[in-house]
Amino acid sequence: MKDTTRLILAGGFLGAGKTTLLFKATQLLMEDGKRVGLVTNDQASELVDTSFLLRTQVNVAEVSGSCFCCNFKGFTDSVLQVKQEARADIIIAEPVGSCTDLSATLMQPLKENFNKDLVISPLSVLADPLRLADILDGGTAGLHPSAVYIFKKQLEESDFILISKADLLDKKELDALKEKVEATYPFATVLAVSSKTGEGIKEWLKLLETSTSIGQRILEIDYDTYAEGEAVLGWLNGTVTLKGVKTNWNKFVTDFLNDLATQIDKMQLGVGHIKVLLEIEQEYITGNITGSSETLSIRGEVGNSDFAQLTINARAEITPEILDELIKKVLKRTAGDNIDVKTKAWKFLKPGYPKPTHRYKNVIYPCNDKS
Known part of the structure:
Protein backbone atom coordinates (compact mmCIF):
# COMPACT_ATOMS: atom_id res chain seq x y z
CA MET A 1 0.00 0.00 0.00
CA GLU A 230 -8.80 41.85 5.36
CA ALA A 231 -8.43 44.82 7.70
CA VAL A 232 -11.82 46.34 6.81
CA LEU A 233 -13.36 43.33 8.54
CA GLY A 234 -13.73 43.13 12.28
CA TRP A 235 -13.33 39.53 13.48
CA LEU A 236 -14.98 38.01 16.56
CA ASN A 237 -14.82 34.45 17.87
CA GLY A 238 -16.57 33.57 21.10
CA THR A 239 -18.08 30.70 23.05
CA VAL A 240 -20.60 31.10 25.86
CA THR A 241 -22.50 28.69 28.07
CA LEU A 242 -26.22 29.28 28.47
CA LYS A 243 -28.41 28.28 31.42
CA GLY A 244 -32.18 28.57 31.51
CA VAL A 245 -34.87 26.28 32.88
CA LYS A 246 -36.36 24.09 30.13
CA THR A 247 -35.43 26.68 27.54
CA ASN A 248 -36.59 26.46 23.93
CA TRP A 249 -33.16 26.81 22.31
CA ASN A 250 -34.57 26.65 18.78
CA LYS A 251 -36.43 29.87 19.52
CA PHE A 252 -33.37 31.35 21.21
CA VAL A 253 -31.16 30.88 18.13
CA THR A 254 -33.90 32.15 15.81
CA ASP A 255 -34.52 35.25 17.94
CA PHE A 256 -30.79 35.96 18.31
CA LEU A 257 -30.05 35.75 14.59
CA ASN A 258 -33.18 37.64 13.53
CA ASP A 259 -32.32 40.47 15.91
CA LEU A 260 -28.71 40.49 14.70
CA ALA A 261 -29.78 40.48 11.05
CA THR A 262 -32.13 43.40 11.72
CA GLN A 263 -29.29 45.39 13.28
CA ILE A 264 -27.05 44.58 10.32
CA ASP A 265 -29.70 45.92 7.93
CA LYS A 266 -30.13 49.09 9.98
CA MET A 267 -26.37 49.71 10.08
CA GLN A 268 -26.00 48.72 6.40
CA LEU A 269 -23.04 46.54 7.28
CA GLY A 270 -21.05 44.57 4.76
CA VAL A 271 -20.84 41.02 6.12
CA GLY A 272 -18.24 38.39 5.35
CA HIS A 273 -20.10 35.84 7.40
CA ILE A 274 -21.68 35.35 10.79
CA LYS A 275 -21.86 31.75 11.97
CA VAL A 276 -23.33 30.26 15.12
CA LEU A 277 -23.40 26.74 16.47
CA LEU A 278 -25.60 25.88 19.45
CA GLU A 279 -24.91 22.48 20.98
CA ILE A 280 -26.66 20.27 23.51
CA GLU A 281 -24.72 17.03 23.74
CA GLN A 282 -25.27 15.30 20.37
CA GLU A 283 -27.92 17.74 19.13
CA TYR A 284 -27.07 21.02 17.43
CA ILE A 285 -28.35 24.00 15.45
CA THR A 286 -26.30 26.02 12.95
CA GLY A 287 -27.07 29.50 11.71
CA ASN A 288 -25.51 31.69 9.03
CA ILE A 289 -25.73 35.28 7.82
CA THR A 290 -23.69 36.22 4.74
CA GLY A 291 -25.11 39.64 3.96
CA SER A 292 -28.46 41.30 4.58
CA SER A 293 -31.24 39.68 6.61
CA GLU A 294 -32.37 37.87 3.44
CA THR A 295 -29.29 35.63 3.65
CA LEU A 296 -30.15 34.31 7.12
CA SER A 297 -30.41 30.52 7.28
CA ILE A 298 -30.88 28.16 10.22
CA ARG A 299 -30.50 24.38 10.14
CA GLY A 300 -31.06 21.73 12.76
CA GLU A 301 -33.24 21.37 15.82
CA VAL A 302 -32.67 20.61 19.49
CA GLY A 303 -34.94 19.79 22.38
CA ASN A 304 -35.72 22.00 25.35
CA SER A 305 -33.16 21.80 28.17
CA ASP A 306 -31.53 23.73 30.99
CA PHE A 307 -28.08 24.07 29.42
CA ALA A 308 -26.55 24.79 26.00
CA GLN A 309 -23.29 26.05 24.51
CA LEU A 310 -23.18 28.71 21.81
CA THR A 311 -20.17 29.42 19.57
CA ILE A 312 -20.19 32.61 17.48
CA ASN A 313 -17.87 33.59 14.61
CA ALA A 314 -18.51 37.02 13.07
CA ARG A 315 -16.73 38.84 10.22
CA ALA A 316 -18.22 42.21 9.30
CA GLU A 317 -17.07 45.54 7.86
CA ILE A 318 -16.96 47.32 11.18
CA THR A 319 -14.30 47.90 13.83
CA PRO A 320 -13.74 44.87 16.09
CA GLU A 321 -14.75 46.93 19.13
CA ILE A 322 -18.12 47.91 17.66
CA LEU A 323 -18.68 44.35 16.43
CA ASP A 324 -18.00 43.11 19.96
CA GLU A 325 -20.46 45.62 21.40
CA LEU A 326 -23.11 44.71 18.81
CA ILE A 327 -22.90 40.94 19.39
CA LYS A 328 -22.93 41.31 23.17
CA LYS A 329 -25.95 43.66 23.14
CA VAL A 330 -27.99 41.33 20.92
CA LEU A 331 -26.97 38.30 22.99
CA LYS A 332 -27.96 40.04 26.22
CA ARG A 333 -31.27 41.17 24.74
CA THR A 334 -32.07 37.66 23.51
CA ALA A 335 -31.16 36.07 26.84
CA GLY A 336 -33.31 38.51 28.79
CA ASP A 337 -33.82 37.81 32.50
CA ASN A 338 -34.43 34.08 32.16
CA ILE A 339 -31.16 32.89 30.62
CA ASP A 340 -27.78 33.16 32.32
CA VAL A 341 -24.87 33.78 29.93
CA LYS A 342 -21.32 32.84 30.97
CA THR A 343 -18.32 33.61 28.76
CA LYS A 344 -16.11 30.59 28.11
CA ALA A 345 -13.83 32.25 25.53
CA TRP A 346 -14.09 35.56 23.66
CA LYS A 347 -11.76 37.38 21.29
CA PHE A 348 -12.20 40.18 18.76
CA LEU A 349 -9.50 41.50 16.45
CA LYS A 350 -8.45 43.02 13.16
CA PRO A 351 -6.16 40.85 10.99
CA GLY A 352 -2.59 42.06 10.58
CA TYR A 353 -0.70 42.60 7.35
CA PRO A 354 -0.27 39.24 5.55
CA LYS A 355 3.33 38.00 5.68
CA PRO A 356 3.51 34.56 4.03
CA THR A 357 6.29 32.16 4.97
CA HIS A 358 6.96 31.42 1.30
CA ARG A 359 6.04 33.20 -1.91
CA TYR A 360 7.16 31.43 -5.06
CA LYS A 361 7.61 33.35 -8.30
CA ASN A 362 7.45 30.32 -10.58
CA VAL A 363 5.19 27.30 -10.91
CA ILE A 364 6.78 24.09 -9.60
CA TYR A 365 6.36 20.89 -11.61
CA PRO A 366 7.04 17.84 -9.41
CA CYS A 367 6.90 14.40 -10.95
CA ASN A 368 3.23 13.78 -10.20
CA ASP A 369 2.17 17.20 -11.51
CA LYS A 370 3.83 17.81 -14.84
CA SER A 371 1.84 16.67 -17.84
Whole structure:
Protein backbone atom coordinates (compact mmCIF):
# COMPACT_ATOMS: atom_id res chain seq x y z
CA MET A 1 0.00 0.00 0.00
CA LYS A 2 1.46 3.36 -0.96
CA ASP A 3 2.21 5.75 1.85
CA THR A 4 0.73 8.85 0.21
CA THR A 5 -2.27 10.90 1.17
CA ARG A 6 -4.25 13.15 -1.16
CA LEU A 7 -4.44 16.77 0.04
CA ILE A 8 -7.35 18.89 -1.13
CA LEU A 9 -7.31 22.66 -0.56
CA ALA A 10 -10.84 24.09 -0.67
CA GLY A 11 -10.75 27.89 -0.43
CA GLY A 12 -13.16 30.69 -1.21
CA PHE A 13 -14.40 33.92 0.30
CA LEU A 14 -16.17 34.13 3.66
CA GLY A 15 -19.70 32.77 3.46
CA ALA A 16 -19.09 30.62 0.38
CA GLY A 17 -20.25 27.45 2.11
CA LYS A 18 -16.87 25.75 2.45
CA THR A 19 -17.49 24.08 5.81
CA THR A 20 -20.85 22.63 4.81
CA LEU A 21 -19.28 21.28 1.61
CA LEU A 22 -16.44 19.69 3.59
CA PHE A 23 -18.98 18.06 5.90
CA LYS A 24 -20.91 16.59 2.96
CA ALA A 25 -17.77 15.58 1.04
CA THR A 26 -16.40 13.84 4.13
CA GLN A 27 -19.61 11.85 4.53
CA LEU A 28 -19.54 10.75 0.88
CA LEU A 29 -15.86 9.76 1.05
CA MET A 30 -16.40 7.76 4.24
CA GLU A 31 -19.36 5.97 2.67
CA ASP A 32 -16.93 5.01 -0.11
CA GLY A 33 -14.58 3.47 2.44
CA LYS A 34 -12.03 6.30 2.54
CA ARG A 35 -10.24 7.43 5.69
CA VAL A 36 -10.58 11.22 5.85
CA GLY A 37 -8.93 13.99 7.87
CA LEU A 38 -9.70 17.70 8.02
CA VAL A 39 -7.66 20.83 8.77
CA THR A 40 -9.38 24.14 9.58
CA ASN A 41 -7.90 27.63 9.79
CA ASP A 42 -8.65 30.99 11.36
CA GLN A 43 -7.08 34.07 12.90
CA ALA A 44 -8.37 33.01 16.33
CA SER A 45 -9.55 29.89 18.14
CA GLU A 46 -13.16 28.96 19.06
CA LEU A 47 -14.08 28.04 15.49
CA VAL A 48 -17.63 27.07 14.60
CA ASP A 49 -16.13 25.15 11.66
CA THR A 50 -13.97 22.92 13.86
CA SER A 51 -16.77 22.14 16.30
CA PHE A 52 -19.15 21.39 13.44
CA LEU A 53 -16.70 19.21 11.48
CA LEU A 54 -15.82 17.17 14.58
CA ARG A 55 -19.33 15.79 14.23
CA THR A 56 -18.16 13.88 11.14
CA GLN A 57 -16.28 11.60 13.57
CA VAL A 58 -13.00 12.18 11.71
CA ASN A 59 -9.69 13.60 12.86
CA VAL A 60 -9.81 17.42 12.72
CA ALA A 61 -6.79 19.68 13.30
CA GLU A 62 -7.10 23.44 13.72
CA VAL A 63 -4.49 26.05 12.78
CA SER A 64 -5.53 29.19 14.63
CA GLY A 65 -3.87 32.53 15.25
CA SER A 66 -2.74 33.01 11.64
CA CYS A 67 -3.55 31.83 8.14
CA PHE A 68 -2.00 28.75 6.52
CA CYS A 69 0.28 30.83 4.30
CA CYS A 70 1.65 32.93 7.17
CA ASN A 71 2.19 29.82 9.30
CA PHE A 72 3.24 27.29 6.68
CA LYS A 73 5.01 25.06 9.21
CA GLY A 74 1.96 25.03 11.48
CA PHE A 75 -0.16 24.06 8.49
CA THR A 76 2.09 21.26 7.24
CA ASP A 77 2.67 19.96 10.77
CA SER A 78 -1.12 19.72 11.19
CA VAL A 79 -1.52 17.96 7.84
CA LEU A 80 1.17 15.40 8.66
CA GLN A 81 -0.27 14.91 12.15
CA VAL A 82 -3.71 14.14 10.73
CA LYS A 83 -2.13 11.91 8.09
CA GLN A 84 -0.44 9.85 10.77
CA GLU A 85 -3.18 9.78 13.42
CA ALA A 86 -6.04 9.09 11.02
CA ARG A 87 -3.98 7.05 8.54
CA ALA A 88 -5.86 9.29 6.14
CA ASP A 89 -6.35 8.51 2.47
CA ILE A 90 -7.59 12.07 1.94
CA ILE A 91 -7.13 15.30 3.90
CA ILE A 92 -9.27 18.33 3.11
CA ALA A 93 -7.94 21.70 4.29
CA GLU A 94 -10.03 24.87 4.50
CA PRO A 95 -7.98 28.11 4.35
CA VAL A 96 -9.19 31.37 5.92
CA GLY A 97 -11.93 32.85 3.75
CA SER A 98 -10.17 36.20 3.35
CA CYS A 99 -6.94 34.66 2.05
CA THR A 100 -5.67 34.72 -1.51
CA ASP A 101 -2.32 34.18 -3.27
CA LEU A 102 -2.54 30.52 -2.24
CA SER A 103 -0.92 29.24 -5.42
CA ALA A 104 2.31 31.11 -4.67
CA THR A 105 2.30 30.66 -0.90
CA LEU A 106 0.87 27.15 -0.45
CA MET A 107 0.55 25.18 -3.68
CA GLN A 108 4.11 25.67 -4.94
CA PRO A 109 5.95 24.96 -1.66
CA LEU A 110 3.73 21.94 -1.10
CA LYS A 111 4.52 20.59 -4.56
CA GLU A 112 8.25 21.14 -4.12
CA ASN A 113 8.71 19.93 -0.54
CA PHE A 114 5.94 17.43 0.24
CA ASN A 115 5.63 15.50 -3.01
CA LYS A 116 6.72 12.25 -1.37
CA ASP A 117 4.19 12.45 1.47
CA LEU A 118 1.23 14.05 -0.26
CA VAL A 119 -0.53 13.94 -3.60
CA ILE A 120 -1.48 17.59 -4.11
CA SER A 121 -4.89 18.12 -5.70
CA PRO A 122 -5.92 21.15 -7.80
CA LEU A 123 -6.72 24.34 -5.90
CA SER A 124 -10.50 24.50 -5.53
CA VAL A 125 -12.28 27.79 -4.79
CA LEU A 126 -15.93 28.04 -3.81
CA ALA A 127 -18.07 31.07 -4.63
CA ASP A 128 -21.52 31.95 -3.32
CA PRO A 129 -23.72 32.22 -6.46
CA LEU A 130 -25.47 35.45 -5.47
CA ARG A 131 -22.25 37.26 -4.60
CA LEU A 132 -20.56 35.81 -7.66
CA ALA A 133 -23.29 36.95 -10.03
CA ASP A 134 -23.31 40.49 -8.65
CA ILE A 135 -19.52 40.85 -8.75
CA LEU A 136 -19.29 39.47 -12.29
CA ASP A 137 -21.85 42.10 -13.27
CA GLY A 138 -19.62 44.83 -11.88
CA GLY A 139 -21.16 45.13 -8.43
CA THR A 140 -19.62 44.69 -4.99
CA ALA A 141 -22.18 42.34 -3.39
CA GLY A 142 -22.25 44.75 -0.43
CA LEU A 143 -18.52 44.33 0.21
CA HIS A 144 -15.70 46.87 0.44
CA PRO A 145 -13.85 47.23 -2.92
CA SER A 146 -10.68 45.77 -1.38
CA ALA A 147 -12.63 42.73 -0.17
CA VAL A 148 -13.98 42.34 -3.71
CA TYR A 149 -10.34 42.43 -4.88
CA ILE A 150 -9.63 39.38 -2.69
CA PHE A 151 -12.76 37.63 -3.96
CA LYS A 152 -11.69 38.10 -7.58
CA LYS A 153 -8.07 37.09 -6.98
CA GLN A 154 -9.23 33.86 -5.36
CA LEU A 155 -11.08 32.98 -8.54
CA GLU A 156 -8.24 34.06 -10.82
CA GLU A 157 -5.73 31.68 -9.21
CA SER A 158 -8.06 28.68 -8.92
CA ASP A 159 -7.80 25.40 -10.81
CA PHE A 160 -11.41 24.50 -10.00
CA ILE A 161 -14.21 27.02 -9.42
CA LEU A 162 -17.16 25.57 -7.51
CA ILE A 163 -20.38 27.55 -7.74
CA SER A 164 -21.69 26.62 -4.31
CA LYS A 165 -25.28 26.60 -3.00
CA ALA A 166 -26.46 25.67 -6.51
CA ASP A 167 -29.89 24.88 -5.05
CA LEU A 168 -30.50 28.63 -4.61
CA LEU A 169 -30.83 29.08 -8.39
CA ASP A 170 -33.13 27.49 -10.94
CA LYS A 171 -31.56 25.59 -13.85
CA LYS A 172 -31.74 28.50 -16.28
CA GLU A 173 -30.10 30.91 -13.82
CA LEU A 174 -27.43 28.38 -12.89
CA ASP A 175 -26.60 27.54 -16.51
CA ALA A 176 -26.29 31.25 -17.35
CA LEU A 177 -24.02 31.89 -14.35
CA LYS A 178 -21.85 28.89 -15.13
CA GLU A 179 -21.47 30.05 -18.74
CA LYS A 180 -20.42 33.53 -17.57
CA VAL A 181 -17.88 32.09 -15.10
CA GLU A 182 -16.39 29.84 -17.79
CA ALA A 183 -16.06 32.82 -20.13
CA THR A 184 -14.44 34.99 -17.46
CA TYR A 185 -12.09 32.28 -16.14
CA PRO A 186 -11.48 29.97 -19.13
CA PHE A 187 -8.47 28.30 -17.49
CA ALA A 188 -10.53 26.82 -14.63
CA THR A 189 -12.78 23.79 -14.45
CA VAL A 190 -16.19 25.14 -13.39
CA LEU A 191 -18.69 23.01 -11.49
CA ALA A 192 -21.98 23.71 -9.74
CA VAL A 193 -22.27 22.04 -6.33
CA SER A 194 -24.83 21.91 -3.56
CA SER A 195 -24.20 20.63 -0.06
CA LYS A 196 -27.97 20.51 0.47
CA THR A 197 -28.76 18.22 -2.48
CA GLY A 198 -25.32 16.69 -3.04
CA GLU A 199 -25.24 17.95 -6.63
CA GLY A 200 -21.78 17.96 -8.21
CA ILE A 201 -19.79 16.89 -5.14
CA LYS A 202 -19.00 13.35 -6.28
CA GLU A 203 -18.07 14.67 -9.72
CA TRP A 204 -15.71 17.23 -8.12
CA LEU A 205 -14.02 14.61 -5.94
CA LYS A 206 -13.59 12.28 -8.93
CA LEU A 207 -12.10 15.00 -11.14
CA LEU A 208 -9.59 15.92 -8.45
CA GLU A 209 -8.06 12.45 -8.83
CA THR A 210 -7.36 12.80 -12.55
CA SER A 211 -6.69 16.50 -13.15
CA THR A 212 -3.08 17.54 -13.81
CA SER A 213 -3.87 21.28 -13.54
CA ILE A 214 -2.44 21.87 -10.06
CA GLY A 215 -1.52 25.41 -9.04
CA GLN A 216 -0.87 26.49 -12.60
CA ARG A 217 -1.07 30.25 -12.10
CA ILE A 218 0.86 32.65 -9.89
CA LEU A 219 -0.74 36.08 -9.75
CA GLU A 220 0.50 39.59 -9.29
CA ILE A 221 -0.94 40.59 -5.92
CA ASP A 222 -1.11 44.12 -4.53
CA TYR A 223 -0.47 43.24 -0.89
CA ASP A 224 -1.53 46.67 0.34
CA THR A 225 -4.98 46.21 -1.23
CA TYR A 226 -5.04 42.61 -0.01
CA ALA A 227 -4.21 43.74 3.54
CA GLU A 228 -6.88 46.45 3.40
CA GLY A 229 -9.45 43.90 2.23
CA GLU A 230 -8.80 41.85 5.36
CA ALA A 231 -8.43 44.82 7.70
CA VAL A 232 -11.82 46.34 6.81
CA LEU A 233 -13.36 43.33 8.54
CA GLY A 234 -13.73 43.13 12.28
CA TRP A 235 -13.33 39.53 13.48
CA LEU A 236 -14.98 38.01 16.56
CA ASN A 237 -14.82 34.45 17.87
CA GLY A 238 -16.57 33.57 21.10
CA THR A 239 -18.08 30.70 23.05
CA VAL A 240 -20.60 31.10 25.86
CA THR A 241 -22.50 28.69 28.07
CA LEU A 242 -26.22 29.28 28.47
CA LYS A 243 -28.41 28.28 31.42
CA GLY A 244 -32.18 28.57 31.51
CA VAL A 245 -34.87 26.28 32.88
CA LYS A 246 -36.36 24.09 30.13
CA THR A 247 -35.43 26.68 27.54
CA ASN A 248 -36.59 26.46 23.93
CA TRP A 249 -33.16 26.81 22.31
CA ASN A 250 -34.57 26.65 18.78
CA LYS A 251 -36.43 29.87 19.52
CA PHE A 252 -33.37 31.35 21.21
CA VAL A 253 -31.16 30.88 18.13
CA THR A 254 -33.90 32.15 15.81
CA ASP A 255 -34.52 35.25 17.94
CA PHE A 256 -30.79 35.96 18.31
CA LEU A 257 -30.05 35.75 14.59
CA ASN A 258 -33.18 37.64 13.53
CA ASP A 259 -32.32 40.47 15.91
CA LEU A 260 -28.71 40.49 14.70
CA ALA A 261 -29.78 40.48 11.05
CA THR A 262 -32.13 43.40 11.72
CA GLN A 263 -29.29 45.39 13.28
CA ILE A 264 -27.05 44.58 10.32
CA ASP A 265 -29.70 45.92 7.93
CA LYS A 266 -30.13 49.09 9.98
CA MET A 267 -26.37 49.71 10.08
CA GLN A 268 -26.00 48.72 6.40
CA LEU A 269 -23.04 46.54 7.28
CA GLY A 270 -21.05 44.57 4.76
CA VAL A 271 -20.84 41.02 6.12
CA GLY A 272 -18.24 38.39 5.35
CA HIS A 273 -20.10 35.84 7.40
CA ILE A 274 -21.68 35.35 10.79
CA LYS A 275 -21.86 31.75 11.97
CA VAL A 276 -23.33 30.26 15.12
CA LEU A 277 -23.40 26.74 16.47
CA LEU A 278 -25.60 25.88 19.45
CA GLU A 279 -24.91 22.48 20.98
CA ILE A 280 -26.66 20.27 23.51
CA GLU A 281 -24.72 17.03 23.74
CA GLN A 282 -25.27 15.30 20.37
CA GLU A 283 -27.92 17.74 19.13
CA TYR A 284 -27.07 21.02 17.43
CA ILE A 285 -28.35 24.00 15.45
CA THR A 286 -26.30 26.02 12.95
CA GLY A 287 -27.07 29.50 11.71
CA ASN A 288 -25.51 31.69 9.03
CA ILE A 289 -25.73 35.28 7.82
CA THR A 290 -23.69 36.22 4.74
CA GLY A 291 -25.11 39.64 3.96
CA SER A 292 -28.46 41.30 4.58
CA SER A 293 -31.24 39.68 6.61
CA GLU A 294 -32.37 37.87 3.44
CA THR A 295 -29.29 35.63 3.65
CA LEU A 296 -30.15 34.31 7.12
CA SER A 297 -30.41 30.52 7.28
CA ILE A 298 -30.88 28.16 10.22
CA ARG A 299 -30.50 24.38 10.14
CA GLY A 300 -31.06 21.73 12.76
CA GLU A 301 -33.24 21.37 15.82
CA VAL A 302 -32.67 20.61 19.49
CA GLY A 303 -34.94 19.79 22.38
CA ASN A 304 -35.72 22.00 25.35
CA SER A 305 -33.16 21.80 28.17
CA ASP A 306 -31.53 23.73 30.99
CA PHE A 307 -28.08 24.07 29.42
CA ALA A 308 -26.55 24.79 26.00
CA GLN A 309 -23.29 26.05 24.51
CA LEU A 310 -23.18 28.71 21.81
CA THR A 311 -20.17 29.42 19.57
CA ILE A 312 -20.19 32.61 17.48
CA ASN A 313 -17.87 33.59 14.61
CA ALA A 314 -18.51 37.02 13.07
CA ARG A 315 -16.73 38.84 10.22
CA ALA A 316 -18.22 42.21 9.30
CA GLU A 317 -17.07 45.54 7.86
CA ILE A 318 -16.96 47.32 11.18
CA THR A 319 -14.30 47.90 13.83
CA PRO A 320 -13.74 44.87 16.09
CA GLU A 321 -14.75 46.93 19.13
CA ILE A 322 -18.12 47.91 17.66
CA LEU A 323 -18.68 44.35 16.43
CA ASP A 324 -18.00 43.11 19.96
CA GLU A 325 -20.46 45.62 21.40
CA LEU A 326 -23.11 44.71 18.81
CA ILE A 327 -22.90 40.94 19.39
CA LYS A 328 -22.93 41.31 23.17
CA LYS A 329 -25.95 43.66 23.14
CA VAL A 330 -27.99 41.33 20.92
CA LEU A 331 -26.97 38.30 22.99
CA LYS A 332 -27.96 40.04 26.22
CA ARG A 333 -31.27 41.17 24.74
CA THR A 334 -32.07 37.66 23.51
CA ALA A 335 -31.16 36.07 26.84
CA GLY A 336 -33.31 38.51 28.79
CA ASP A 337 -33.82 37.81 32.50
CA ASN A 338 -34.43 34.08 32.16
CA ILE A 339 -31.16 32.89 30.62
CA ASP A 340 -27.78 33.16 32.32
CA VAL A 341 -24.87 33.78 29.93
CA LYS A 342 -21.32 32.84 30.97
CA THR A 343 -18.32 33.61 28.76
CA LYS A 344 -16.11 30.59 28.11
CA ALA A 345 -13.83 32.25 25.53
CA TRP A 346 -14.09 35.56 23.66
CA LYS A 347 -11.76 37.38 21.29
CA PHE A 348 -12.20 40.18 18.76
CA LEU A 349 -9.50 41.50 16.45
CA LYS A 350 -8.45 43.02 13.16
CA PRO A 351 -6.16 40.85 10.99
CA GLY A 352 -2.59 42.06 10.58
CA TYR A 353 -0.70 42.60 7.35
CA PRO A 354 -0.27 39.24 5.55
CA LYS A 355 3.33 38.00 5.68
CA PRO A 356 3.51 34.56 4.03
CA THR A 357 6.29 32.16 4.97
CA HIS A 358 6.96 31.42 1.30
CA ARG A 359 6.04 33.20 -1.91
CA TYR A 360 7.16 31.43 -5.06
CA LYS A 361 7.61 33.35 -8.30
CA ASN A 362 7.45 30.32 -10.58
CA VAL A 363 5.19 27.30 -10.91
CA ILE A 364 6.78 24.09 -9.60
CA TYR A 365 6.36 20.89 -11.61
CA PRO A 366 7.04 17.84 -9.41
CA CYS A 367 6.90 14.40 -10.95
CA ASN A 368 3.23 13.78 -10.20
CA ASP A 369 2.17 17.20 -11.51
CA LYS A 370 3.83 17.81 -14.84
CA SER A 371 1.84 16.67 -17.84
